[in-house]
Amino acid sequence: MAVIRDVMPAFELLQPSSVADAQHLLARYGSDGWVLAGGLDSFDWLKDRIKKPKAVIDLSGIHELKGIRSTADGIEIGAMTTLTEVAQNPVIKQKYSLLSQSAELVASPQIRNQGTIGGNVSQDTRCWYYRGGWPCYRAGGNICYADTPVARNREHAILEAERCVAVNPSDTAPALIALDAKFVIRTAKGERVVDAEGYYVAPDRDITRLTILQAGDLLTAIRIPSAWAGAEFYFEKVRDRNVWDFPLLNVASAMFTSGNTIDKIRIAVNAAAARPLRLKKVEDAVRGKQRSAETGEIAGKLSVQGAVPLQFNAYKIPLMRNLVKRSITGVANGGQEAAWAS
Amino acid sequence: MPDPTDTRTTEHAAKKLSRRTFIKGVITSGIAVSSASYLFRASSVSGQGSSAAFGERLLTLSVNGQPRRVDVMKNETLAWTLRYKLGLTGTKLGCDRAECGSCTVLIDDVPHYACSVLTHTVRTRKVLTIEGLASPDGKLHPVQQGVVDEQGFQCAYCMPGFVMSAVGFLNTNPNPTRAQLAHGVSGNLCRCQDYDKILTSLMRGAEYMRRSGRA
Ligand SMILES: Cc1cc2nc3c(=O)[nH]c(=O)nc-3n(C[C@H](O)[C@H](O)[C@H](O)COP(=O)(O)OP(=O)(O)OC[C@H]3O[C@@H](n4cnc5c(N)ncnc54)[C@H](O)[C@@H]3O)c2cc1C
Ligand code: FES
Ligand code: FES
Numbered sequence: 242m243a244v245i246r247d248v249m250p251a252f253e254l255l256q257p258s259s260v261a262d263a264q265h266l267l268a269r270y271g272s273d274g275w276v277l278a279g280g281l282d283s284f285d286w287l288k289d290r291i292k293k294p295k296a297v298i299d300l301s302g303i304h305e306l307k308g309i310r311s312t313a314d315g316i317e318i319g320a321m322t323t324l325t326e327v328a329q330n331p332v333i334k335q336k337y338s339l340l341s342q343s344a345e346l347v348a349s350p351q352i353r354n355q356g357t358i359g360g361n362v363s364q365d366t367r368c369w370y371y372r373g374g375w376p377c378y379r380a381g382g383n384i385c386y387a388d389t390p391v392a393r394n395r396e397h398a399i400l401e402a403e404r405c406v407a408v409n410p411s412d413t414a415p416a417l418i419a420l421d422a423k424f425v426i427r428t429a430k431g432e433r434v435v436d437a438e439g440y441y442v443a444p445d446r447d448i449t450r451l452t453i454l455q456a457g458d459l460l461t462a463i464r465i466p467s468a469w470a471g472a473e474f475y476f477e478k479v480r481d482r483n484v485w486d487f488p489l490l491n492v493a494s495a496m497f498t499s500g501n502t503i504d505k506i507r508i509a510v511n512a513a514a515a516r517p518l519r520l521k522k523v524e525d526a527v528r529g530k531q532r533s534a535e536t537g538e539i540a541g542k543l544s545v546q547g548a549v550p551l552q553f554n555a556y557k558i559p560l561m562r563n564l565v566k567r568s569i570t571g572v573a574n575g576g577q578e579a580a581w582a583s
Numbered sequence: 584m585p586d587p588t589d590t591r592t593t594e595h596a597a598k599k600l601s602r603r604t605f606i607k608g609v610i611t612s613g614i615a616v617s618s619a620s621y622l623f624r625a626s627s628v629s630g631q632g633s634s635a636a637f638g639e640r641l642l643t644l645s646v647n648g649q650p651r652r653v654d655v656m657k658n659e660t661l662a663w664t665l666r667y668k669l670g671l672t673g674t675k676l677g678c679d680r681a682e683c684g685s686c687t688v689l690i691d692d693v694p695h696y697a698c699s700v701l702t703h704t705v706r707t708r709k710v711l712t713i714e715g716l717a718s719p720d721g722k723l724h725p726v727q728q729g730v731v732d733e734q735g736f737q738c739a740y741c742m743p744g745f746v747m748s749a750v751g752f753l754n755t756n757p758n759p760t761r762a763q764l765a766h767g768v769s770g771n772l773c774r775c776q777d778y779d780k781i782l783t784s785l786m787r788g789a790e791y792m793r794r795s796g797r798a
Contacts, residue, residue: 254657254703277701281681284699287658288679297657301704325693349770350748351696352681484769485682 249287253296260305260427260461263298267457268429270296276459277301278321278360281352286365291374306359306461309333315467317425320359320460324413325350327358337465339474339493343416346478349485359460361413362424362440363452366515367487368397368407378405378448388551395553396489399545399561401514403445406551412478414441414517415493415509420469425462426454434464438509441516451515469495469507475568479560488512490560494568501532508568510544513561520544520565527569537566642706646671647715655702662686662697665712673713673743677772684771687744687751688712694751694770713743716750725795726750729788736784737775745771749785753792761786 252275257263267274275294277283278301286292300306306321309330316332327333328344347353347361366372366379368387376382387394388406397406414437422437440452454460472495480486490512497505506524511517523540530536541562548558644651646669653668662679665671665688677685679698686697689711716724723731726749736742745768752767753759759767764785765778773781 248656248660248663249658251656251658254701256703280699280701284660285680299701299704349681349684350752350767351684351687351694351770354693355695355699 249284250290250293252287252294254299255296256299256302258302258304260303260459263300263303263459264427264429264457266296266298267459270294270298272456274298274456278363279323279352279356280360281348281356282360282364285372289372289374291372300459312464315465315470318358318463318465320462321357322359324353324356324358324361327413328353336467336470337420339416339420339472339476339495340413340465342474342476343412343478343491343493346476346491347412352485358413358463361411362417362437362463363454363460364411365451366407367410368405369393371407378444379407381449390552392551393553394551395556396487396512397551397554398514399548399550399554399557400518401443401445401516402549403443403448405444405448405515407444407515408512409441409451409514409516410487411511411517412488412491415491415511416476417463417465418509418517418519419474419493419495419507420465421507423464423466424460425464427459427461428455429457432461437463438517438519444515472497472505475571477564477567477572479564490557490564492561492564492568496532496569498532503527503530503532503536503569506569508540508544508565510561510564513548513557522546523565532569534566534570537570540569541566642703644702644705644710645708646710647712648709657701657703659702660698661688661690661695661700661702661705661710664702665697665710671712671714675740675743677740677744682772683741683744684748684768685741685744687747687771689747689751692751692754694748696770711747713746716746724750724788725791725797726753726785726788729786729791730784733780733784733787735777735780736773737777741771741773741775745773745781745785746788749788753789757789757793759789764789 255266257266273295275297277297277299300321303321306319308319309322310317318327324344324347328341334341370386371377371379375386377384377386385405386392387397394406398408417437423434424437424440426433442450442453475494478488478491480488488511490510492510494508496503506528508520508523509517523543526543527536527540544565545558545562550558640654642653642655644653651669653664655664662674662676665674674688674697675685676698677683681696681699687694688697690705691708716727726746730746748768748771756767761782765782
């Protein structure tokens with residue numbers, strides 16, 4: 242439970258107006274600098290006095306990082322575009338509604354009005370041992386407090402856990418993976434474009450970070466190719482309360498069918514592992530098959546192969562099996578959106 | 584929990600002095616001066632002569648339609664500035680963590696949690712709090728009137744936040760269903776669990792807004 246502790250400790254606030262200026266400032270401060278987007282992940286770290294940067298580099302004055310543009314092959318979303326804009330943009334709603342659906346289910350209206358797409362995909366894990374400042378593996382220590390016989394780990398990983406059992410909590414990340422989005426990164430050496438999947442890091446590769454971003458790197462934009470425009474989409478998020486709560490699990494799929502045969506498909510889940518997982522094996526298994534309950538069943542089973550439950554999160558295995566199944570067969574009432582429309 | 588190995592923040596009494604010295608050092612250090620000139624350069628290029636350079640803390644904020652000159656720390660949230668510098672205590676602090684909505688204000692007409700906004704980032708924007716909703720002649724905003732008429736709240740600690748969220752939502756969705764309005768104010772919690780009456784009040788407010796031509 243959060244505790245109000247007076248104001249945040251002092252830091253210098255730097256407000257560059259271009260990406261180049263931001264990069265200079267980040268280079269100057271190195272590991273003492275902190276990138277600030279909407280601040281909804283950042284402020285918890287600062288208020289809890291767990292992260293103590295000397296300088297906070299606020300990206301909110303950089304116009305080149307804002308807005309949604311059409312490109313020769315799809316759209317490009319500036320990293321500082323708010324989740325509300327992403328959820329309401331008419332082109333995204335029309336062609337890539339998987340992303341609008343996922344953005345609309347993030348947190349609360351006020352958080353979506355301020356939280357950015359770049360911050361949402363780059364946010365850190367919410368494992369409360371780690372966020373509480375416990376010296377765990379992820380914080381550079383040599384124990385995982387969430388993986389002991391008495392640990393509270395209902396929200397934690399069932400797949401790919403390697404010492405650390407934290408999960409990536411982003412709702413938009415799996416939607417972007419299913420849409421085959423590309424992330425544009427500005428490093429000291431220049432621009433780099435990576436697949437959405439390749440933006441994320443599992444603990445066996447680097448236990449201290451969730452993304453490939455290194456100190457000084459900036460995510461500048463997210464590109465969505467037109468290849469999946471107008472596909473059949475499915476997004477479902479399961480959480481305790483309908484507002485604020487991070488996903489216990491979510492699933493995103495994009496599919497093209499001819500007749501009832503699955504021609505092309507991409508599926509991703511999040512909150513199952515330390516990175517959003519693209520379910521490539523499942524995609525390969527169902528491609529060319531009928532879009533039926535049976536195929537959904539196969540997909541669900543395959544998706545949880547190798548899953549290892551902790552003390553309190555075994556429910557995530559049947560949950561993931563069912564969500565993956567539904568991401569192929571769909572559900573009669575149209576899923577969660579119907580709840581708000583009533 | 585502070586990391587005991589991090590000497591920058593271990594706040595033993597003995598360290599207090601060095602911390603103060605450290606802050607003073609930052610303000611006068613060469614690094615600080617050079618980033619000041621750096622930002623001045625950047626801001627004069629973009630023509631924003633008024634943008635705060637390093638070390639500048641005196642801001643002119645637009646709050647409830649008035650320019651308010653105020654001394655703001657870089658690490659200060661808008662909720663803090665409003666309540667403790669400007670005396671606008673209608674904006675409440677519940678959680679200070681973007682988890683309750685009691686601090687909701689409008690920034691350029693859009694609802695935000697004032698506990699989770701740095702005041703320095705709203706220098707050029709318009710802030711509206713519950714104190715600024717009524718007309719200058721004292722006539723309540725239609726949503727406030729709806730709350731009065733329907734007696735929507737119990738302790739009403741959550742009320743300013745709910746009203747600001749509702750006003751922000753209704754400005755762009757003047758004719759919502761009850762469920763849509765509930766979704767619109769879903770970023771606000773009421774500890775007295777008075778949601779049904781709150782929604783009735785806000786729906787009444789929406790109706791008054793349409794009638795008064797404000798929507
Ligand atoms: C109460 C609460 C509930 C929430 N619930 C959900 C939820 O259900 N689902 C969900 O998906 N999210 C949820 N969030 C997270 C929220 O969606 C934020 O959008 C997200 O955490 C961070 O976005 P931000 O723009 O506020 O970024 P910040 O907090 O400013 O940044 C997040 C992190 O990314 C880095 N960063 C940000 N932008 C860039 C960039 N362009 N380049 C390099 N690094 C960058 C920052 O340094 C920081 O480490 C919740 C947050 C809160 C406070
Ligand atoms: S005090 Fe700001 S959301 Fe609770
Ligand atoms: S009326 Fe008491 S908190 Fe809402």
